[in-house]
Every structure is written in structure tokens, then in C-alpha cells.
Amino acid sequence: MAREALLAALSDGWADPARLYSAGRRAQQLSDAARAAFAEVLGVRPDEVSFWPSGTAAAQAAVLGALAGRARRGDTLVHSAIEHSAVLHAAARGKAIEVGVDRRGRLDLEAWERAVSGDGVALASLISASHEVGTVQPVAAAASYCDEAGVPLFVDAAQSVGRVDVPGGWSLLSASAHKWGGPPGVGVLAVRKGVRWISPYPQDDLYRPQAPGSVDLPAVVAAAASLRAVRAEAQTEGVRLSALVDRIRERVPMTVPDVEVVGDPVERLPHLVTFSCLYVDGEALLHALDRAGFAVSSGSSCTASTLRPSHVLEAMGVLSHGNVRVSLHSGTSEADVERFLTVLPGIVEGLRREAGM
Template identity: 60%
Template sequence: MSVPRAYLDAATAAPLHPAARAALLTAHDEGWADPDRLYTEARRARLLLDAARASVASAIGCRPDELRFVGSSTAARQDGMLGLLAARSAAGSTAVASAVEHSAILQAVPQTVRTPVDRVGRVDPEGWGAAVTADGVALAALQAANHEVGTTQPVTAAADACGEVPLLVDATAWLPWRPAPAGWSVLVGGAEAWGGPPGVGLLAVRKGVRWRSPHPEPTPPEASLPAVLAAATALEAVRATADEEASRLSALVDLVREQVPLRIPDVEVVGDPVERLPHVVTFSCLYVDGEPLLSALDAAGFAVGSGSACTSSALEPSHVLAAMGVLTHGNIRLSLHPGVTEADVRRFLEVLPEAVAGVRRSAGVEGL
């Protein structure tokens, strides 16, 4: 009998939402023409694009004319950062970002000051305030919530501390659930987070904010139109049940947070237990090599994420876990989505203790 599979890595990319799949097929029939042309097919494509833009704008909390669809969430992060930098060269060349931002944010601007976070991964308000008010700061960046540990950030207070400095808010992991928190000058996200097709990034620039495209003319085209239409449909579908799904998944995360330390010795569940995303939970197992643990869980039917160095192509541990001062080895991240059932999570909790014990046995570390 084959092992049932459960995909628990939605923070990397959520599975394509069924509504998005249907919309994608329809869009390839009706929304394939270049919306900038003047014939009938193009006008139909333009109408579909405008409707999708209005729908996504309303869901994320911006005006339709503030929103651009770009080729990926990575492109949105880079263009958002570099466009603010380009428009603010008179103010300085330094970016300020929390130490737990996505690497595409941290590496976009050559001169970036990383501000510290506490043990749960929340930005330190004093360090943030001092950094954003220093001389030569062109822009600041803060996520709505952390994609690896789930901790939410005090975006609105951080924006207040920014004064004249424009704040980019990376709301990628947050937007499946609700509109972005107030205070942003530039907002970025990506449809892979809510079950849209890959290759749709969101870049919103508030009216009146100075932002200049970092690309030479002609600027790269917006994301593929069928993908945009499917992404908008998927966002409408997930938002229609977001409140129920958030409480259902949050209860499953609470179950994992409670049961993992009870069932496994020497494990640390990280991130804020309360002020967090509904669907992300992360823990680290002492003396455990992440790679064989991921393989054991995969063999048992579970696809999970990890911030351990051995599981990354760079062989560097997660900069998020490092900045929090928590264990980087033996790390497992579960990120849930509407297709995950309580039975999946309970089966994971049944399988996990033996998977961890097996890796510890092979390393001969029992009793340490």
C-alpha cells in the first residue's frame, strides 16, 4: 500500500487552488491577447486585467492604480527596494531592514543595516527607531509576518518611527489572510503564498510616494495575464473562507506547538506562540541533522520545510533562526494550507517522534 502524502510546506509555495486551476484554463482561452492593443481580443484582455487588478487591490488594501503585477515575489521585493532607493538618492544610500527579512530584501541594496530581533523574531523597537532615524537612510523594510517562524511584526508602529523615510512592507506570508497592515509606502507580495500560479508578484506603490523603476526602458512587462487572472480568482476564493480557515489552521498549529515538546525530548518550538501567522510552526531538535530527518519524514509521507544549513543550497543556516539566537540544526517548518486536514497533522505527530529518534540513534546521541 502506498504511503498517503501530506504537503506541509505552503510557505514555500501553496498548492494551486482548484479555483485558480479552472481560472487558468479559462484565461488561456479568453485572456491571452496583449491588453495594450486596440482590437476586440485585446480589449477583452484589458477588461479581464482591470477586473483582476481591482479585485486584488481591494483584497490587499490599495487602489487599483497603485498596483503592478510583476514576475515573482522576488522581483517585487527587489524592484520595491531599488525603486525607492533610486528615487531617494538625495536622502542617502542606506537601507534599514529587520534581520529576519526575506533574503531578497536583505540583499537588494548594497548598503543595508540589519536591525536586531528578539528571541521570538520580533523586531526590537529601539534598535529600529535608532536605525531609521540615522543620517543617510533612503528607505526601510519590514515584513508583516515572518515566513519561517510565523511571528508578526509591529508594522504600524515601525512606520510611525520612520517619519519621512518610506517603508516597504513585505506582506507575502500575510496576504492570504487579510489586507496589509497600515503604514506602508511600498507593499510587496506573491500569489504563490495563497495558491495562485507561480510567477505572479505584487508591487504596490502608494500615491504620492516617490518610486522610480530600477529597470531601463522598456520596463519588463507585467506578469503573464492568464496567471494574473488565476491569481486574482484564487485570492478571492481563499479570502471567502479566510476567517474559518485561519481559526482551523491556527488550532492545528497550537496542537503542534503543544504536542511536539511533550512527545520529543530536547526540542525547542520557536517563534511567537500567539502573535503569529495562523499557518506556520517551526521547531528545532537538538543533535539532529536536518537532512536525514527530512528524508525520514518524506518517506513517511510528509513534505516539510527546514531552515537548517544542510537543507539549503548555500550550506548556510537560516539567517532568521540565527538572528533569533535559536538552534539552527535539526529544524523543521510546517506551513499549512486549506488542503491540510486535522488527520494529516495528527498522523505527522504520530510519525515525528520515531523519525527524530531514528536520526538520533544513528548519530549515537541518546542520553546526551
């Protein structure tokens, strides 16, 4: 679907939508149609939607732009301890208050309420669901505390859009096309009317959220088409994947000793499951699974460019070594999951034996 839309848009949407010649106007129509499609899914007005070169760029524009827009009201960003590093890097630019999560990775709402109602808070930022452990965050409750405190809320919804609904009440929201199976290189940002935003970049109109330079319009068109397609099947696909995640959550502790399946077992994304195996090197486990044909991720320090353990696993206080994150997608079959569950115990046992355990 995304591929077909991309190919069609490449022949029709190559021109600059800001130009007045006919090819430019055709491109503008495609851009408007994509904007309307995103607006419908996100429940906002089309002119509240802007396109960015990635989900990361959209999230950072949201944080930095909203902080700049509220500079007269305060200079502090309140954020959860489990935000994506895109947000944490933006947070590191200025003053920030971090709010913790519980063992299952769910936001501490009492601490959140205290933090957002403090003096000098310009913006609050909450990920819709943890990208590492899948725990869905209490966005509606967090939004109502922000509302009471008069603080705008930014929701990084990259993990949720296209899969599960995101509650309302937020002021800014970002999403990322390749997370829902669209093309890479498309981020979407919605900024509600009345939210003051000032561009962190040098550009013509500093007050209208818009990425500097041209966006990849064919990719944006493909992203809108793929979102429509994914949304149409989200319900049934969510049920299917969630059952497979349940199977992994149940079976792994039964067949692998000394393992901790992390994240909330119920309030979670449908497609993502994370567990940590004691005494196992995360990188070795990842490579062994790769040789067996499984592409998984890890939050263990040995797999990170920074050589630090995942900040999400640390915030939860769960084991960080021997960590595996399994993301299921539309191409994942029940047989794939069964084969994964069959090979995993032997792989873990072998690695432990090599380590002398």
C-alpha cells in the same frame, strides 16, 4: 477556483493588453478587473497596483526602485534581520543597516526607531511576518516610526496577504500569488501615490512601477480569483489551522525530548510552525519525514544551497540544526497532523540513536 479562472483567462486573455484590436481590449479589461481586485484587498487605488513575474521580482523592484527614487535624500536601507533573502540580496547592492529581533523573532522596535531616524536613510523594509518562524511583525508601530522620520516603508507581505490583514501606514507592499494558493509566477506590488519610485530596469516609463515585458495575464487573472476565494474563507481557515498549529506546538515538546519550538506562540501566522531537534541532522529528518509522506522545509545549514544556517534562526539565536518548518494548508486535515505527531517521536529517536545519542 484558480484553475477555473486560469482556464477561462487562457481563452480570453491571451492577447497583449496594450494593443488596440478587440482581443487586446478584452485582455485589458481582464487586467483592469484583476488590478481592481488586488486594489480592493490591499486597500489602495487600482493605479497603485502593478504585476510582476514573482513575489521576489516585486520585492526587489520595490527596494531598488524606492532606493533609486530617494537617492537625493539618502542611500541607506534599513531592514530587519529576518527579511526574505530576496530583500537581503537587493540590500546587498548598497548601504544597509540591519535591525535585530528578539528570541521569538519579533523586531526590536527601539533599534528600529533609532535606525530609521538616522541620517541618510532612503528606505526601510520590514517583512509582515517571518516566512520561517511565523512571528507577526509590529508593522503598524514600525510604520509610525518611519512616518515620523519621513522614511518610506516597504512591507514584504508575501506571507500575510490572503491569510491575515496587514496594517496600513506603509508606502510600498509586495505579495506573491503562489503563497496564497494562486498560480506561481505572479507577484503584486503596490506603490502609494506620492512615493517616488524609479525603475531599476531599462524601460519606457521609468517612473511608473511596471515590470519590463509582458506579464502572464491569464496567471494574473487566476491569482485575483484565487485571492478572492481564499479571502472569503481566511477567517474560518485561519482558526482551523491555528488550532492545529497550537496542537503541534504543545505536543512536540511533550513527545520529543530536547526540542525547541521557535517563534511567537501567539503573535504568529495561523498556518506555520517551526521547531529544532537537538542532535539531529536537518536533512536526514527532512528525508525521513518525506518517506513518511510529509513534505516539510528546514532552515538547517545542511538543507541550504549555501550550506549556511538560516539567517532568521541565527538572528533569533535559536538552535539551527535539526530544524523543521511545517506549513499547513487548506488540504491539511486534523488526521494528517495527528499522524505527523505520531510518527515524529520515533523518527527523531531513530536518527539520534544512529548519531550515537
